[in-house]
Amino acid sequence: MRSGRIIVAGASLAGLAAAESLRANGFTGELVLVGAEPHEPYDRPPLSKTVLSGWLGTDRLLLPTTRNLNARRLLGVAATGLDLAAREVRLADGRVLGFDGLVVATGARARPWPVAQEAALRGVHLLRDRDDADRLRADLAEGPRRVLVVGGGFTGSEVASSCHDLGLPVTVAHRGAAPMASALGDLVGGVIAARQRAHGIDLRVHTTVTALEGESRLRRARLSDGDELDVDVAVVALGSLPNTGWLAGSGLAADAGGADCDPAGRALDRTGAIVPDVYIAGDVARWRHPHFDAAPQTFEHWGNAVAQAEVAGYNLVHAPANPRRTTALPAFWSDQFGLNIKSIGLPHLADEVALTQGSFDRGPFVAAHGRNGITVGAVAVNSPRVLDGYAALVTERAPFPPTINATDSPDLVVHKGPS
Numbered sequence: 004m005r006s007g008r009i010i011v012a013g014a015s016l017a018g019l020a021a022a023e024s025l026r027a028n029g030f031t032g033e034l035v036l037v038g039a040e041p042h043e044p045y046d047r048p049p050l051s052k053t054v055l056s057g058w059l060g061t062d063r064l065l066l067p068t069t070r071n072l073n074a075r076r077l078l079g080v081a082a083t084g085l086d087l088a089a090r091e092v093r094l095a096d097g098r099v100l101g102f103d104g105l106v107v108a109t110g111a112r113a114r115p116w117p118v119a120q121e122a123a124l125r126g127v128h129l130l131r132d133r134d135d136a137d138r139l140r141a142d143l144a145e146g147p148r149r150v151l152v153v154g155g156g157f158t159g160s161e162v163a164s165s166c167h168d169l170g171l172p173v174t175v176a177h178r179g180a181a182p183m184a185s186a187l188g189d190l191v192g193g194v195i196a197a198r199q200r201a202h203g204i205d206l207r208v209h210t211t212v213t214a215l216e217g218e219s220r221l222r223r224a225r226l227s228d229g230d231e232l233d234v235d236v237a238v239v240a241l242g243s244l245p246n247t248g249w250l251a252g253s254g255l256a257a258d259a260g261g262a263d264c265d266p267a268g269r270a271l272d273r274t275g276a277i278v279p280d281v282y283i284a285g286d287v288a289r290w291r292h293p294h295f296d297a298a299p300q301t302f303e304h305w306g307n308a309v310a311q312a313e314v315a316g317y318n319l320v321h322a323p324a325n326p327r328r329t330t331a332l333p334a335f336w337s338d339q340f341g342l343n344i345k346s347i348g349l350p351h352l353a354d355e356v357a358l359t360q361g362s363f364d365r366g367p368f369v370a371a372h373g374r375n376g377i378t379v380g381a382v383a384v385n386s387p388r389v390l391d392g393y394a395a396l397v398t399e400r401a402p403f404p405p406t407i408n409a410t411d412s413p414d415l416v417v418h419k420g421p422s
């Protein structure tokens with residue numbers, strides 16, 4: 004498809020990358036970028052890192068473009084419905100736009116605190132967009148007695164780190180055995196836990212927050228361990244929910260867990276059939292990565308959003324008999340407590356973990372993750388460059404534990420059980 008009208012719903016990382024890819028691949032028709040946020044596309048990872056710790060203003064996050072997209076930008080207006088038969092997208096302001104091609108890139112939102120009255124207390128925050136970050140920063144600048152971070156996943160751990168950098172006392176309540184363990188495994192999560200505690204974070208694992216209390220302002224939190232904390236700020240970091248509500252009733256296979264597509268990004272309908280000229284990319288996309296024997300899932304990482312969007316743009320323009328597929332291994336990074344954490348593959352699938360380089364106690368390390376005797380992922384802490392070699396091992400489905408001839412390889416100990 005080189006002409007006609009393509010709508011990209013969602014004007015953030017995946018939406019912008021899809022628009023770039025469409026133009027780069029020779030689409031000369033009308034390009035419409037529809038975004039619920041009023042802002043030009045911006046980058047989210049700094050929100051929990053440099054923005055929160057005060058190094059970067061939210062006005063400095065705009066995503067760069069490498070070409071003139073010549074796109075009509077409808078910002079501050081959400082897509083509210085999709086009619087596949089008529090090939091139309093409905094907008095929140097009542098407009099209805101026809102399309103020849105569509106890219107669904109509506110991402111995800113933060114999972115809200117489940118009790119609406121408590122969520123409405125001043126001082127209770129989510130962190131997904133730049134307005135959230137501005138509000139949270141303003142609250143942190145007032146010097147709260149203590150910050151409670153609800154959930155020790157990536158966002159929660161990064162928020163804890165940024166608040167610590169600001170000199171604020173922090174409690175993290177985490178349901179699981181260790182921070183970020185659902186992505187990195189319990190063993191690496193345990194190392195992160197030790198690091199957080201060494202920085203003075205009051206980390207409570209196997210602990211949930213049972214109530215947030217106050218008149219109009221948050222004053223107290225009750226925890227499942229029986230403790231009661233005086234807190235003025237709580238950051239609810241309970242994961243995210245894909246923005247699929249506007250696709251309800253469209254016939255696309257989309258539900259609270261994501262919008263289904265194949266590895267080429269082609270949208271699937273409820274029967275599993277490919278829907279012509281409709282693509283899904285980014286955090287909203289649920290798909291089965293061709294490399295892994297695992298159930299379809301969303302991959303809520305920066306690199307995945309860009310890779311899928313590029314593939315979608317290519318396939319939508321060229322409609323090749325053998326479409327391109329997103330084959331890049333899942334990868335993400337995180338910066339916190341002086342640690343650069345980088346992950347490749349799917350460590351959470353593992354049933355075995357081995358420290359292959361460095362030391363858990365001292366300095367940088369790499370842990371390889373295996374499942375059924377195959378290397379499925381690796382996590383590097385403060386040694387990001389070595390991960391390329393591990394990516395090759397995951398790509399080759401190298402036997403686990405892999406042979407690593409590195410000068411800093413310790414005696415191999417394989418830890419069994421869920422990673």
Ligand SMILES: Cc1cc2nc3c(=O)[nH]c(=O)nc-3n(C[C@H](O)[C@H](O)[C@H](O)COP(=O)(O)OP(=O)(O)OC[C@H]3O[C@@H](n4cnc5c(N)ncnc54)[C@H](O)[C@@H]3O)c2cc1C
Nearest residue numbers: 013015016017039047048082109110111285286303304305
């Ligand atoms: C605080 C934070 C820190 C992160 N840190 C890292 C990191 O360190 N490393 C990493 O790999 N990843 C990180 N990520 C994840 C990364 O930012 C996401 O994977 C990436 O933003 C996904 O891009 P996306 O365009 O698919 O979705 P999103 O960025 O969620 O964008 C979707 C856009 O669509 C809009 N939208 C929603 N519904 C509609 C609608 N109905 N109509 C029109 N527009 C709509 C939304 O408002 C939003 O602007 C982080 C995310 C957050 C929130």
